Amino acid sequence: MPxxxxxxxxxxxxxxxxxxxxAQLIRYAGASGDFNPLHWEQRFASLVSPTGGVIAHGMLNxxxxxxLVTAWAGGPTKVKRLAASFRAPCPVGTTVRYGGEVAAIDxxxxxxxxxxxxxxxxxxxxxxRRSSRAVVQLD
Amino acid sequence: MREYALATGGQDPxxxxxxxxxxxxxxxxxxxxxxxxxxxxxAEVLVADTELGAHPALIHSSQEYDFHRPVRVGxxxxxxxxxxxxxxxxxxxxxxxxxxxxDAGTKDPVVTGRGSLVFLTGxxxxxxxxxxxxxx
Numbered sequence: 001m002p003x004x005x006x007x008x009x010x011x012x013x014x015x016x017x018x019x020x021x022x023a024q025l026i027r028y029a030g031a032s033g034d035f036n037p038l039h040w041e042q043r044f045a046s047l048v049s050p051t052g053g054v055i056a057h058g059m060l061n062x063x064x065x066x067x068l069v070t071a072w073a074g075g076p077t078k079v080k081r082l083a084a085s086f087r088a089p090c091p092v093g094t095t096v097r098y099g100g101e102v103a104a105i106d107x108x109x110x111x112x113x114x115x116x117x118x119x120x121x122x123x124x125x126x127x128x129r130r131s132s133r134a135v136v137q138l139d
Numbered sequence: 140m141r142e143y144a145l146a147t148g149g150q151d152p153x154x155x156x157x158x159x160x161x162x163x164x165x166x167x168x169x170x171x172x173x174x175x176x177x178x179x180x181x182a183e184v185l186v187a188d189t190e191l192g193a194h195p196a197l198i199h200s201s202q203e204y205d206f207h208r209p210v211r212v213g214x215x216x217x218x219x220x221x222x223x224x225x226x227x228x229x230x231x232x233x234x235x236x237x238x239x240x241x242d243a244g245t246k247d248p249v250v251t252g253r254g255s256l257v258f259l260t261g262x263x264x265x266x267x268x269x270x271x272x273x274x275x
Contacts, residue, residue: 027146032174032178034178038198059174059202067149070170076209080206081203086199086202
């Protein structure tokens with residue numbers, strides 16, 4: 001649980017890498033109730049997907065980034081705000097790198113604003129670091 | 140909540156703990172668990188509204204949450220989805236969907252969600268709803 005006094009702008013959260021496979025998307029669909037066939041049916045995805053194929057739920061990538069935040073912050077009760085911008089599509093089967101960095105600190109409220117991202121190996125911004133943020137209560 | 144945590148790669152052992160060791164009412168939801176009662180449910184309401192003309196050919200382009208208090212196992216929430224904005228462009232319609240979630244007992248705010256949905260128009264909009272499942 002980071003204390004205000006120990007946190008600096010530019011400090012990075014540990015990066016995590018994970019591959020998004022079809023089984024995970026089906027599992028996420030079941031857990032969240034989001035059964036949009038864009039995330040599991042190639043025929044439907046070929047009609048509507050920006051890639052022409054099955055893509056991951058934006059909210060699954062947001063959840064994984066959020067997991068980095070809660071681990072760093074000391075649990076879900078510390079998270080006051082979360083915002084994610086799903087800029088690039090995340091094709092099924094790709095490897096995603098998730099990360100975050102302290103962007104600002106407010107000593108008055110003892111909060112830190114983190115910038116967050118999820119990126120593919122080619123640099124595509126699945127969760128765009130320019131507009132994805134978390135506000136975290138510090139100790 | 141356990142299944143959600145496992146499906147999203149949650150590492151916190153609290154979600155898989157035996158209820159005898161960790162009482163369920165002490166388990167706090169992962170922040171994005173709010174998706175289950177905001178994005179998912181509200182999108183269902185939208186697509187079911189034939190007057191609105193929304194259809195399942197949509198892409199979720201952004202999402203934000205303000206957490207007023209943590210969500211715990213056993214909470215009963217009242218969630219009200221409403222359309223905060225609609226913008227029409229040439230090939231897409233952008234819809235901002237807000238969901239206000241309050242404690243069903245006290246009516247105190249719990250979570251406010253705000254998401255942007257992009258509805259693809261043009262060739263896809265011509266074939267709405269279930270017909271989208273047909274092959275090209």
